[in-house]
Amino acid sequence: MGGHGKFTVRRANVILGNIGLVVGVVASIAFIKWSTAGGGALGLAFGLLLTAIFLMWLGYMIPRARMLLVSVGFFTLMSGVFASYSNWLPQTRGEVPPVEAAGSGVKAEDMPVDKLAEKGEMIIFGELGTLHGQGKGQCPLCHGFKKGDVSERAPNLAGIPARAAEQIKDPRYLKPDSVQTEAHSGSGRATTAIEYIAESHSCPNCFIVAGFGVKGSNDRESPMPQIHKAPIQLTIDELIAVDTWLFVREGEEAPPAADLRAAYEKFIPAGDRAEPVKEAAAPAGGAPAGPMIATGADKPEDVIMKMGCVACHKIPTTAAKFGAVGPILIEKTNAPKRLASAEYKARIKAGKAHANSPKEYVIESIVNPSAFILPDYVQKATPEVSAMLPDFGKKFTYEALDKLAEFLLSIDEAAAVKDGMMPGKAAEAAPAPMSEDRKDAMAAGHAGFQVVSR
Numbered sequence: 001m002g003g004h005g006k007f008t009v010r011r012a013n014v015i016l017g018n019i020g021l022v023v024g025v026v027a028s029i030a031f032i033k034w035s036t037a038g039g040g041a042l043g044l045a046f047g048l049l050l051t052a053i054f055l056m057w058l059g060y061m062i063p064r065a066r067m068l069l070v071s072v073g074f075f076t077l078m079s080g081v082f083a084s085y086s087n088w089l090p091q092t093r094g095e096v097p098p099v100e101a102a103g104s105g106v107k108a109e110d111m112p113v114d115k116l117a118e119k120g121e122m123i124i125f126g127e128l129g130t131l132h133g134q135g136k137g138q139c140p141l142c143h144g145f146k147k148g149d150v151s152e153r154a155p156n157l158a159g160i161p162a163r164a165a166e167q168i169k170d171p172r173y174l175k176p177d178s179v180q181t182e183a184h185s186g187s188g189r190a191t192t193a194i195e196y197i198a199e200s201h202s203c204p205n206c207f208i209v210a211g212f213g214v215k216g217s218n219d220r221e222s223p224m225p226q227i228h229k230a231p232i233q234l235t236i237d238e239l240i241a242v243d244t245w246l247f248v249r250e251g252e253e254a255p256p257a258a259d260l261r262a263a264y265e266k267f268i269p270a271g272d273r274a275e276p277v278k279e280a281a282a283p284a285g286g287a288p289a290g291p292m293i294a295t296g297a298d299k300p301e302d303v304i305m306k307m308g309c310v311a312c313h314k315i316p317t318t319a320a321k322f323g324a325v326g327p328i329l330i331e332k333t334n335a336p337k338r339l340a341s342a343e344y345k346a347r348i349k350a351g352k353a354h355a356n357s358p359k360e361y362v363i364e365s366i367v368n369p370s371a372f373i374l375p376d377y378v379q380k381a382t383p384e385v386s387a388m389l390p391d392f393g394k395k396f397t398y399e400a401l402d403k404l405a406e407f408l409l410s411i412d413e414a415a416a417v418k419d420g421m422m423p424g425k426a427a428e429a430a431p432a433p434m435s436e437d438r439k440d441a442m443a444a445g446h447a448g449f450q451v452v453s454r
């Protein structure tokens with residue numbers, strides 16, 4: 001045989017080999033797509049590996065087609081390897097909360113109960129299965145959810161469906177003495193457990209759980225914000241999801257979504273119902289995805305809204321006009337007074353507090369609130385623990401804290417008087433009277449508020 005014949009055979013093999021290469025690549029991509037799309041990945045992988053071995057063996061047996069068969073066999077082998085690898089991926093994928101569980105487009109009545117409950121859990125906590133964290137609803141700022149957790153800030157919501165049925169028989173409920181006794185004129189009062197829960201969310205002032213009223217209000221006024229109004233502003237569908245979770249997690253049967261809707265429609269007049277937010281504007285049920293962190297790029301006013309300071313504090317010059325759990329923040333006036341107080345000096349001596357300047361005081365108040373607790377806000381059952389959340393230290397970059405502290409230190413008593421949050425006369429930094437300005441603000445329809453979503 002001359003060199004010529006050998007050359008054609010080799011060339012034919014090279015062409016066949018290249019075809020094999022292309023077929024192999026296309027086939028492996030197709031196989032991987034098929035298996036990651038969920039088509040029985042383990043069986044597929046096994047089949048591919050067997051086929052690869054068979055093809056390679058054939059290639060060994062038939063020298064003329066060796067290159068083709070070995071190439072195809074090789075890529076089939078690779079596909080098999082990829083397929084078995086991708087078989088493990090879906091399991092890790094399953095741990096991530098399904099996005100549609102939090103989606104807000106679907107009507108509550110059209111969602112399966114488990115999905116609706118998941119959506120409610122996301123709205124409360126921003127994550128599933130942990131009973132902590134903080135979602136759009138911001139409830140864990142004030143409420144505990146685990147059995148046995150005590151907080152003087154707000155009642156623990158474990159067991160609330162059963163308790164709700166009892167509350168409506170409470171003499172204090174039946175003969176209300178609170179600043180407001182009907183959600184709106186003609187709404188009437190709650191007559192069932194689900195109505196009680198709906199009323200608690202939409203008209204906190206309609207009944208105040210004993211011991212949890214605004215300080216000095218004699219339990220006639222609630223520090224809880226109206227959940228369907230800014231800044232939290234849940235839609236009725238979101239509220240239905242929250243209530244569904246409250247029942248489901250007790251192992252109780254969830255009330256039909258239509259009944260929950262009827263309860264909310266009893267207490268929330270049509271004009272006050274929040275519009276469902278477009279999907280794009282509200283990722284994952286409006287709750288921010290991942291941990292909430294404030295950075296130096298955020299404006300202090302936005303941080304105050306985003307971090308929920310607004311739920312507990314009034315802050316002059318900002319949209320935080322209603323918070324009634326903590327003191328009004330006028331740190332230009334108050335931080336120097338706190339530092340100079342005998343109580344603060346005692347905490348320094350005890351090694352608990354460490355601030356030497358107003359700015360250090362404000363930063364310490366945010367990242368380590370229990371270092372020093374304002375005497376008026378000491379909780380009886382847990383005197384060493386501030387009612388303010390302990391984990392803000394993990395939610396700020398240093399720069400963000402620095403900017404927020406500077407901002408809070410620029411606000412003085414005069415600003416509070418100007419914003420109508422304090423009476424004109426030099427007042428003590430004790431909790432300002434709430435009822436009047438709160439009512440005014442409610443009458444004004446919360447117009448000043450804007451919800452900051454990420």
Ligand code: HEC
Pocket residue numbers: 137138139140141142143153154155157160163164167197200201204205207208209212213222223224225227242311312325
């Ligand atoms: C700023 C603090 C605060 C936030 C935020 C808050 N609550 Fe409340 N909540 C309270 C306080 C204080 C009470 C008790 C006073 C009262 O009865 O209004 C209360 C009462 C309740 C009650 C009645 C409890 C009972 O034992 O009768 C329910 C139900 C409730 N809240 C649900 C929620 C849900 C759900 C959210 C989130 C969507 C939420 N709350 C957000 C402070 C808060």
Ligand code: HEC
Pocket residue numbers: 141142153304307308309310311312313325326327328329330331334335338362365366369370372373374377386387388389392404408429
């Ligand atoms: C759950 C309610 C709650 C939330 C949310 C909250 N605080 Fe507070 N805060 C309190 C209470 C109650 C006090 C008073 C008790 C204490 O001194 O620890 C307080 C005290 C403070 C003080 C000291 C005020 C003074 O005049 O001495 C500062 C400053 C402060 N908070 C800032 C913030 C900032 C900033 C945020 C948001 C990042 C925030 N708080 C969120 C409840 C809250």
